[in-house]
Every structure is written in structure tokens, then in C-alpha cells.
Amino acid sequence: MTKRLASPRAASLATVAREAGVSVATVSRIVNGKTGRASVQTIARVNAAVVELGYQPNHVGRALRRRESRVVAMLAPNLDNPAMAAIAVSTEAALRAAGYVMILCDTHDRADLQDEYLRAMRSQFVQGYVLVSAVKSAALSDALARGEAIVFVSRRNPDGGGAYVGIDNRGAGADAADHLLARGIEDLAVIYPAQGSSSTAERVDGFIERLVARGVPTERIAQASAPGLSHLQVGYDAARALVDGAGGTWPRGLLCVSDLMAYGAYRLATEQGVAIPSECLVVGIDANPLNAWIAPWLTSVHIPYRDFGAKVVEQLSSLWSGTVPDDCLLPHSLDS
Amino acid sequence: MTKRLASPRAASLATVAREAGVSVATVSRIVNGKTGRASVQTIARVNAAVVELGYQPNHVGRALRRRESRVVAMLAPNLDNPAMAAIAVSTEAALRAAGYVMILCDTHDRADLQDEYLRAMRSQFVQGYVLVSAVKSAALSDALARGEAIVFVSRRNPDGGGAYVGIDNRGAGADAADHLLARGIEDLAVIYPAQGSSSTAERVDGFIERLVARGVPTERIAQASAPGLSHLQVGYDAARALVDGAGGTWPRGLLCVSDLMAYGAYRLATEQGVAIPSECLVVGIDANPLNAWIAPWLTSVHIPYRDFGAKVVEQLSSLWSGTVPDDCLLPHSLDS
DNA sequence: TTGATTTAGGCAAACGTTTGCCTAACTTGT
DNA sequence: ACAAGTTAGGCAAACGTTTGCCTAAATCAA
Structure with a gap:
């Protein structure tokens, strides 16, 4: 009854x-x-x-007593970027499968917001942090010094060290180089954001190193960058800088360190009547699923964002068990 | 280690x-x-x-004592959809500005996952729920019966009633109709997902009603739909069904009830060598910011997703103060 | 002066869990 | 039969807040 x-x-x-x-x-x-x-x-x-x-x-009573919640905070710079959204989705799923809930915070790539979130999360007894493309900030250094469980994703710990999930960015850049060379293209360029994060810088480095190693003279590798937060706009601006710097001519092959930047470059090409990909083969990095539908002109290095979540949870578990995990580099691929 | x-x-x-x-x-x-x-x-x-x-x-101690957290849960069907991501971002920002944190759950449009999340959230003393495109489910009915603060976004409460934030879907469909008629296009079609949510159905209805009201004979308005969860694939499949049903010819104007569906239709058109927009003017709904960069062929009804968050918080506040808020319909627009 | 009111702040009981310690009642070993 | 060990489970103290109630002292009214 x-x-x-x-x-x-x-x-x-x-x-x-x-x-x-x-x-x-x-x-x-x-x-x-x-x-x-x-x-x-x-x-x-x-x-x-x-x-x-x-x-x-009741999780609240339990959290109070155990001084730990089953909550993990993800700080991401902008969910407008489909790649970030993909990371968020896969991490959320993996955390939930492991019995955690995820709090999502959009930092807009601002150090002050990142600080505010880190501090606010602490008083929620958050058990771990997933920092996607973290920037250097005071509260971050504090949290690291306190020994909080923090996993860096896509961009390494600006203070050095720490758990990391990402890809071999140099390798991705090198693959793009190989892809272009395999098509007999030797008039090459690369564009990237001016506020270089470790990952984009590594992609550029890997690209150039491989080209040089394969005998392309440095002076034939053009580079350009542009400031800004929106990779779309950065791509557009950097492409303009690149083309203007070359007397108005486009390279035959162009690496953009993200797909969004490639979209930006594409817009400029369209405006200038340059045919993509026949006049300029554009290679991006991210392999946004939309490409197959509306950007078939774009070749892109595939990054398994959907697998990031599981690896992030693995690294968090390591940290919780008191060990410092090794970096986790997931495999990228460029289907030819 | x-x-x-x-x-x-x-x-x-x-x-x-x-x-x-x-x-x-x-x-x-x-x-x-x-x-x-x-x-x-x-x-x-x-x-x-x-x-x-x-x-x-300490929010945990406070939550325990006050029997309320400052946590709101958002259940969204799939963050892969940029429109959903935009809603999530703006809601997160608005909630944070109001002193709340947002827990994000991806339901993959599955009733069982929605149930699981709703139940799990309850024991976190979650104070409110933002249900984006909710589906009918047992735990949802329970939560409503208990009087939990729930705001429905984009898709109305499947049980009827409740706070709602969205747009005038009929109006959006009607605007698309006007846009096409203003360009002298009278050979028209609309495609939509087979698992009709209230919003997509309303968009279709508004479109057709307006066309009929303006004298287009019903038999000249073709319709097609396709099953599935990915609007990209649904758009492709529905467009194929549409074209096959018309003996292989494309309409001169096509409304797709979401931008992702439009991308799907575009792919088919490309495959079939149909020029977009010159042979078929495609109108979408969502106004994905990417359109300007890589899908300039798409005309789209703008939905102010970035304003949703503030409205959601308003409605939650109403609910918390004990009043039943009116539906909130944000203005859409189709720039001609 | 006296009684009434205000001011300033402490006490302690919740809220729901977890866990070290304790204690009866058994079970064994000898 | 008695000491030693095991079993089953209760007590109560945290964890960090909030808040109703209480009490001194101070102020005020008459």
C-alpha cells in the first residue's frame, strides 16, 4: 500500500x-x-x-559531504565553430556515460571570462575542467598550482605541461604539404590567425618544414596572417593580405589552418573571380561534415573530434587517480 | 607519473x-x-x-540549505545543428549573466535519453529546464505535473501549454512565399522532414496558406518529405523524392524548412547539374552565418537565435515568480 | 525612573550524505 | 566456560549555508 x-x-x-x-x-x-x-x-x-x-x-548532499560533485566544467572559446561544438558534444556524451554531468561555458576566447568561469566553478565543487583552446590567465595558473584536474584540448597548457588531448598538428601540416606536392603543385601558401595558438602555429610549422624537406625553396612558400577572432573573417583578411602581397595573383595551392579560414578565403576568391579548386587548390584542417554538402571544393585534413570525448574522460580519470597521463594524440587523416 | x-x-x-x-x-x-x-x-x-x-x-552548501541550486539544464536534440548551437550559446550567456550555470545535455532527439536526463537532473536540485525541440515522454509529463519550471524552445510542449520561446513559424513560411512570388516564381515546392515537429509543420502550413491566399493553385505547389534525423540527409532525400515525383524536373522555387535541408537539396542539384539559384531559387530558414561565406546561393529567413537566450531567461524568471508567461515570439526577417 | 522598543549579533537547527567509532550479540578457539 | 574475534548496525560529527529565535545592551517615551 x-x-x-x-x-x-x-x-x-x-x-x-x-x-x-x-x-x-x-x-x-x-x-x-x-x-x-x-x-x-x-x-x-x-x-x-x-x-x-x-x-x-541527492547529489547536493553527497557533494557537500564528499567535497566533490560529479560535475565537470568545459570551457570552450566559441561554440559557433562547428569543430568546438563537435568536441563539446562528444565530451558531454563520454562524461555522461561515465556518470558525470558537464557544465558548458563559452569564454569567447577572453582571458577575463575564462578567469571568471574558473573561479565560479570552483565553488560548485567542480571535479575537473576541460579547457578547449585555453588562454593564459591568472586563475588558470592558480588552478594548476592547486592541482585541480585539468585536461587541455586542442591547445596545450599555456603554462606548459598538463594533460592534453589533440592531434599531431605538425603531422597534419606535413600531410597537407604532401597532398599538394603529390598533385604537382609547388606554388604554395599558408594563412593563419595572427593571435597564434600553439596548434595553429604547429600546423604552419609542420607544413613548411615538410615542404622545405622535400626541396621546395623557402621563397616559394608564401605566408600571411590576419588578426581577429572569427576564423571566417581571418581567412578572408589573410587571403587578401596574401594575394595583395603577391601582386594580385593567387597561389596554386593554399593551406588554411582551419576549415572556417578556408571558407573565408573562398569568399575572397569568389569575389575576385578565381576558380576554386581549379585555379587554386584549397586545403583546410577540421573536415567539417558540411564540406561534403556545400563545400565540395575543399580538401580537408580529417580530425576525429567525435573521439575526443572518450580520450578526455580517460585523461581526467588518470588525473583523479593521482597520475599524470601522457599526452593523447589522435590520428588525423587526409583522404586523397 | x-x-x-x-x-x-x-x-x-x-x-x-x-x-x-x-x-x-x-x-x-x-x-x-x-x-x-x-x-x-x-x-x-x-x-x-x-x-x-x-x-x-560555496554553492553546494547553499543549494543544500536553500533547496535550490543556481543550475538550469538545457536539453537539446543535437548540437551538430548550428542553429541549436546558437541557441545553446545565447542561453548559456544569458543564464550566466543572471547568475546561473547551465548544464548541457544532448538528447539526440531520443525520448529515452530525454527521460534519463530529466530524472538525473532532478536530484541535482536543478531549478529549471530549457527544452529545445522536446519530444513527448513520460518524465516530461511528470515534470510538468510537478510544476517544474520548463521553457520550451523552437518546438512547443508536446503535452500542450507551457512557456514557449520561438518564432512565428507560419509567418516565416508566409514570408518565404511572398519572397518567391515577388520574383515572379509560381512553380513552387516545399520539402520538410517526415517526423514533423510542430515548428516545421507550421512553416509548411504558413507557406502554403499564403500561396493559396495569393492565388496560386494548390496543384502547382509540390511537397515532399523524407524520414531521418540529419536534416542534411533529409533535405537530399526529400529533394530527390520531389524531383522524381515531378518526372525529373526541378521547381523554379523551393522552400526548405531549415538551412541544413537546403544544403542537402543543393547537393542533389549539383549532382544533377541543376544551377542554383538561376534554375531554382532555394529559400531556407535559419540564416546560418556560414551562408554568406560558402552558400551565397541560399536565401534564408533570419531567425534571431542570439536573442533567444535573454527571452528564455525572462520566461524562466516568470515561472519562478509563479506566473505563467505568454508565449514569446521573436521577429524573423527575410532581407530581400 | 521605568517600561518599551530597537539594535547587533550569537545559537543552533536544519538541508542530505558519508563514515569513524562504538556496542551489543554472536561465533570460535581452547 | 571464557577470552578473542566477527557481524550487524546504530550514533553522531562533519561538509557550508541560511534563518528563526534569543538575548544582551542601548535608545527612547513618558
Whole structure:
């Protein structure tokens, strides 16, 4: 027979304990699977009460007592970027599968917002942080010094060290170089954002190094960059700088360090009547799923963003168990 | 593999109280701005201690005591869709400005996942829910019956009623109709997903109603749909169904109820050598910012997703204060 | 002066969990 | 039969806040 509850309060350990005629401590132990401490009959009685009352452990009480929540905060610079969104989605799924919930914060790539979020999250007993393309900031250094569990994604710890999930950026740049050379293109250029993060810089380096190693004279590798946060605009501006710097002519092959930058460059090409890809083969990095539908002109290095989440959770688990994990580099690929 | 250092505890009310030589209660009142209860000197002393120790209120303790967190859960069907990501970003920003944090859950449009999330969130003392394109489910009905604060976005409450933020979908469809008619196009079609949500169905209805009202014979308005979750694929499949149903000829004007569907249709057109927009003017709905860069052929009804967040927070506030807010319809626009 | 009111702030009980410690009642070993 | 060990489970103290209630002292009214 079921009781009609006077208040809409959810069942607590106390409710269950009363119903089962045992103490709160016993119920707590049983629902937490500490088996050795109770008789079979008691366990059965408690479990019955749990089911009947629909008891669900209260995470707030638990967090207070254990001084830990099952919450992980992700700080990402801008979810407008489909690559970031993909990372967020896959991380959220992996965390949830591991029994965590994810709080998402958009830092807009601003150090002050990153600081504010880091501080705010601390008082939520957040258990770990996933920092996508983190920037250097005071609260970040503090958090690292305190030994918080922090996984860096896509961009390495600006203070050096720390757990990292990403790809071999140099390798990705090198692959792009090989791809272009394999098509007999030797009039090459690369564009990138002026506020260089470690990852974009590494892509550029890898690209140039490989070209040089394969005998392309340095002076035939044009470079240009542009400031700004929107990779779309940066791509447009950098491409303009590149072309203007070359007396109005486009290179035959162009590496853009992200797909969004490639979209920006494409717009300029369209405006200037340059045919892509026949006059200029554009290579991006990210392999946005939209490319197949509306940007078939773009060749792009595939990054397995959908696999990032699982790796991030692995690294967090390592940190929680007290070890410092090795960097995790996922495989990229450029289908030819 | 090195061991991490144990972190020193953050300052609590007790720490501050000891430092300032007052009781915990007094500190609590002061940090909460209950001014009438303390002398000016005490307030000054406490504030000094707060600053010195870098005290930040612990949200977990507060949540436990007040039986409310400052957490809102957003359940969204798929963040891969840029429109969803835009809603998530703007809601997160608006909530944070109002002092809340947002937990993000990706339901993949599945009722069972939506149920699981709703139940899991309850024991986190989540204060409100933002349900983007919610589907009918048991836990949703339960939550509504319990009187939880729930705001529906983009798709109305499947059980009817409830707070809603969205656009005038019929109006958007009608605007698309006007746009096409203004260009003298009368050979028209519309494609939409087979699993019709209220919003896409309304867009189709508004489109057709307006066309009929302006004298287009019903038999000249072709329709097609396709099943599936990915609007990209749905657009492709539906366009194929449409064209096949018309003996291989494309309409002169085509409304796709989302931009992603338009991308899908575009791919088919490209494959079939149909020139967009000269042979077929495609109109989408969403106005994805990428369009200007890589899909200039697409005309799209602009939806102010960036304004959704503020409205969502308004509606949540209404719910929290006990009133039932009116539906909030934001203005859409189609720049001609 | 006295009684009434205000001011300033402390006490302690929640909120829901977890866990070290304690204690009865058994079970063994000898 | 008695000491030693095991089992089953209760007690109560945290964790960090908030808040109703209480109490001194100070102020005020008459």
C-alpha cells in the first residue's frame, strides 16, 4: 500500500530508513554497495523501500559531504565553430556515460571570462575542467598550482605541461604539404590567425618544414596572417593580405589552418573571380561534415573530434587517480 | 607519473568568521547583503576578511540549505545543428549573466535519453529546464505535473501549454512565399522532414496558406518529405523524392524548412547539374552565418537565435515568480 | 525612573550524505 | 566456560549555508 505524501519533497535517506525500519547510516551503506555491513534480509528490506519510494540519491548532499560533485566544467572559446561544438558534444556524451554531468561555458576566447568561469566553478565543487583552446590567465595558473584536474584540448597548457588531448598538428601540416606536392603543385601558401595558438602555429610549422624537406625553396612558400577572432573573417583578411602581397595573383595551392579560414578565403576568391579548386587548390584542417554538402571544393585534413570525448574522460580519470597521463594524440587523416 | 599535491581548502564562512572575530551567522548575513543586522564597523571588518581570504560562497552548501541550486539544464536534440548551437550559446550567456550555470545535455532527439536526463537532473536540485525541440515522454509529463519550471524552445510542449520561446513559424513560411512570388516564381515546392515537429509543420502550413491566399493553385505547389534525423540527409532525400515525383524536373522555387535541408537539396542539384539559384531559387530558414561565406546561393529567413537566450531567461524568471508567461515570439526577417 | 522598543549579533537547527567509532550479540578457539 | 574475534548496525560529527529565535545592551517615551 502506498502512502500519499503530504509534501512533494523527494525521498531522502531518512525517508527510506524510516520505511525500512533501519538507520540512515545503514541505508547509505546499502545504496552505496558497501555489502559487508548488513544482513541479507536488511538489504532486501532497504532495497524494497528504495524502489517503493523511488529514492534517488541527492547529489547536493553527497557533494557537500564528499567535497566533490560529479560535475565537470568545459570551457570552450566559441561554440559557433562547428569543430568546438563537435568536441563539446562528444565530451558531454563520454562524461555522461561515465556518470558525470558537464557544465558548458563559452569564454569567447577572453582571458577575463575564462578567469571568471574558473573561479565560479570552483565553488560548485567542480571535479575537473576541460579547457578547449585555453588562454593564459591568472586563475588558470592558480588552478594548476592547486592541482585541480585539468585536461587541455586542442591547445596545450599555456603554462606548459598538463594533460592534453589533440592531434599531431605538425603531422597534419606535413600531410597537407604532401597532398599538394603529390598533385604537382609547388606554388604554395599558408594563412593563419595572427593571435597564434600553439596548434595553429604547429600546423604552419609542420607544413613548411615538410615542404622545405622535400626541396621546395623557402621563397616559394608564401605566408600571411590576419588578426581577429572569427576564423571566417581571418581567412578572408589573410587571403587578401596574401594575394595583395603577391601582386594580385593567387597561389596554386593554399593551406588554411582551419576549415572556417578556408571558407573565408573562398569568399575572397569568389569575389575576385578565381576558380576554386581549379585555379587554386584549397586545403583546410577540421573536415567539417558540411564540406561534403556545400563545400565540395575543399580538401580537408580529417580530425576525429567525435573521439575526443572518450580520450578526455580517460585523461581526467588518470588525473583523479593521482597520475599524470601522457599526452593523447589522435590520428588525423587526409583522404586523397 | 607524479603524485599531485593535496589542495588547501577554500575559505568558508567559518574561516571568514574566525578572521573577523564574529559568528558565522553574521558573516552569512553580511555577504548576502542583509544590511540592517550589523554595525558599520562589523560590516567593514567582515568585508575586509572576505577580500583578504578570497572568500567565495560555496554553492553546494547553499543549494543544500536553500533547496535550490543556481543550475538550469538545457536539453537539446543535437548540437551538430548550428542553429541549436546558437541557441545553446545565447542561453548559456544569458543564464550566466543572471547568475546561473547551465548544464548541457544532448538528447539526440531520443525520448529515452530525454527521460534519463530529466530524472538525473532532478536530484541535482536543478531549478529549471530549457527544452529545445522536446519530444513527448513520460518524465516530461511528470515534470510538468510537478510544476517544474520548463521553457520550451523552437518546438512547443508536446503535452500542450507551457512557456514557449520561438518564432512565428507560419509567418516565416508566409514570408518565404511572398519572397518567391515577388520574383515572379509560381512553380513552387516545399520539402520538410517526415517526423514533423510542430515548428516545421507550421512553416509548411504558413507557406502554403499564403500561396493559396495569393492565388496560386494548390496543384502547382509540390511537397515532399523524407524520414531521418540529419536534416542534411533529409533535405537530399526529400529533394530527390520531389524531383522524381515531378518526372525529373526541378521547381523554379523551393522552400526548405531549415538551412541544413537546403544544403542537402543543393547537393542533389549539383549532382544533377541543376544551377542554383538561376534554375531554382532555394529559400531556407535559419540564416546560418556560414551562408554568406560558402552558400551565397541560399536565401534564408533570419531567425534571431542570439536573442533567444535573454527571452528564455525572462520566461524562466516568470515561472519562478509563479506566473505563467505568454508565449514569446521573436521577429524573423527575410532581407530581400 | 521605568517600561518599551530597537539594535547587533550569537545559537543552533536544519538541508542530505558519508563514515569513524562504538556496542551489543554472536561465533570460535581452547 | 571464557577470552578473542566477527557481524550487524546504530550514533553522531562533519561538509557550508541560511534563518528563526534569543538575548544582551542601548535608545527612547513618558
